[in-house]
Amino acid sequence: MKYFPRRSETGIGPEALVELWRAKSQDRGWLRDSDWHCSATRVAAVMLSKRRDPDSAVRSLASRRAAQGVGIAESLTDLQALFEVFPHPDSQGLQVVFADAWVESTDLFSHQLTCWDPGSGLSNRQHFERRVHELGLELERVLERHGVPGQSLHLDVEPVPVDVRALRRLLGTLWH
Structure with a gap:
């Protein structure tokens, strides 16, 4: 059950603000x-x-986002979306407060939170999905910057070899 007070002094109530913010984010x-x-x-x-x-409230939001495993870039983009729908005179200062709180929270929870599966050493599903989504956004930006149509890009996927030498060979091709 949600509880929100009546209309605020600003003409937009908290419930409407949440929905506008969520949509913008x-x-x-x-x-x-x-x-x-x-x-x-x-x-x-x-x-x-x-x-x-x-x-x-901003510090609390930053801590919550960090505990959820949301990266700093996505978290700050979310906060910027808030200030786009509801400008605040000290939005830049609040972004610094948010970033500091996010970093503090990740330091506090770092022993509990992990992006890696301890058994395999690979990225867990949530971390992997976030990184792929970020990698995709960044790739779009690079392609746009160089005028390359996104449909012209093709990726080759190769299973990770079990043999150590074959794995070293595959990893070695990434940097050449």
Whole structure:
């Protein structure tokens, strides 16, 4: 059950702000709608829409995003989406507060959170999906910058060899 106070002084209520923010964040590249909503997004919306100091709400949101395993780039893009739909006079300062809190949280949780499967040493599914999504966005930017149509790009996929020498050969081709 969601609880939001009545209309705020700014003319936009917290619930409407959350929905506008979520939509903007998804437009800017948020991966999954299901992991965007959290209590910290609601608190940030309430604090901003009521024109209260959002510092602690922004710190809390950063900690939550870090604990979810959301990378700093995606997290900051999400925060920028918030300030696009609801400008704040100190948005740059709040971005610094957010980044600091995100880094602090990852330091605190680093012994509990991992992006790697301890059994195989490979990236876990969530980390892999996020990186592929980021790699795809960056590849699009590079292709656009050089005027290369995305449809002209083809990737070869090769299974990882079990034999150590074959694995070294494959890895060695990545840097040549």
